[in-house]
Amino acid sequence: MIKDIKYKLDSEIRERPSGQPQAAVLIGLLNYNHLRDNPEIIYTQRSKSMSTHSGEVSFPGGKVEPNDKDLSHTALREANEEINLNSKDASLLGQMNYLISRHKIEVNPMVYEINAEQKFRANSEIADIFTVPLNYLLDLKNIKKERIDRHGSTWMVPTWEFNHQKIWGLTAMITVNFLNLCFDANITIDEADSA
Numbered sequence: 001m002i003k004d005i006k007y008k009l010d011s012e013i014r015e016r017p018s019g020q021p022q023a024a025v026l027i028g029l030l031n032y033n034h035l036r037d038n039p040e041i042i043y044t045q046r047s048k049s050m051s052t053h054s055g056e057v058s059f060p061g062g063k064v065e066p067n068d069k070d071l072s073h074t075a076l077r078e079a080n081e082e083i084n085l086n087s088k089d090a091s092l093l094g095q096m097n098y099l100i101s102r103h104k105i106e107v108n109p110m111v112y113e114i115n116a117e118q119k120f121r122a123n124s125e126i127a128d129i130f131t132v133p134l135n136y137l138l139d140l141k142n143i144k145k146e147r148i149d150r151h152g153s154t155w156m157v158p159t160w161e162f163n164h165q166k167i168w169g170l171t172a173m174i175t176v177n178f179l180n181l182c183f184d185a186n187i188t189i190d191e192a193d194s195a
Contacts, residue, residue: 001039002031002093002113005182009111012181016174018098020106024074025061027111027178028085029093030118030131040131040174042114044083045165047127055127058168059174060085071095075110082122083129089116096177101170102150111173111182132162137175138185147192154192163195 028042048055060079068074072092079085096109120129136142137160145156146168158176159168167175179185 005029005111006093008182009096012093012094012097015024017098018099018100018106020104022064022071022074022098022106022108023062023073023101024064024078024108024110025059025074025174026079026090027059027096027109027174028079028090029112029134030114032115032117038133038135040124041137042083042085042131043084043129043165043167043171044122044126045130047125056169056171057165058171059109060109071108072110075108075112082126083118084121084123085114085118087117089118090114096174096181099170099173107170107174109178111178119130128165130163130165132160132167134183136160136162137179138183140187143187145190151186156190156192158187158189 017094029039031039042058044060045057060082061075062078064074071144076087080087090112093111093113098108101107122129142160143158146159148157148169157172159166159172174189176189180187
């Protein structure tokens with residue numbers, strides 16, 4: 001599975017940088033011991049005290065800082081700060097194409113395999129850390145669709161609810177792109193009827 005993910009990520013044609021401010025998020029695939037048959041993906045819920053995206057489910061991540069060597073360094077640094085991820089246990093599998101957030105930030109997903117159990121601890125930006133089994137995300141019965149406005153159009157975007165957490169918006173769109181690219185999930189994001 002990991003070799004297939006790396007191959008598919010390496011094969012994706014990269015878009016040129018957008019010129020917008022950059023951020024990186026970490027799609028962490030927990031893949032060790034009992035999780036090898038059904039890896040889990042790490043998500044966070046942002047604190048309600050945050051000025052942007054308060055209370056929303058997201059991936060660990062944040063804006064590029066001047067000392068960051070590259071986008072993968074940004075994703076790892078932010079994951080360490082936000083959830084206490086041990087970067088020695090994280091292996092970069094590849095990068096996905098970015099999406100532009102509603103705040104005009106270029107969000108670059110970096111996919112990592114996490115190969116050892118972690119002692120997650122949230123910083124002040126994070127209200128909760130949780131993981132979702134890959135099989136749950138891939139099961140079409142668990143997907144609902146929700147209308148969101150994006151770049152002047154209305155879209156029907158997949159959402160998931162898991163243990164009282166809702167994966168929606170940009171995080172859901174990144175999740176869909178990951179599942180479609182790496183697992184051929186064929187989950188659609190459709191433009192909503194204007195009628």
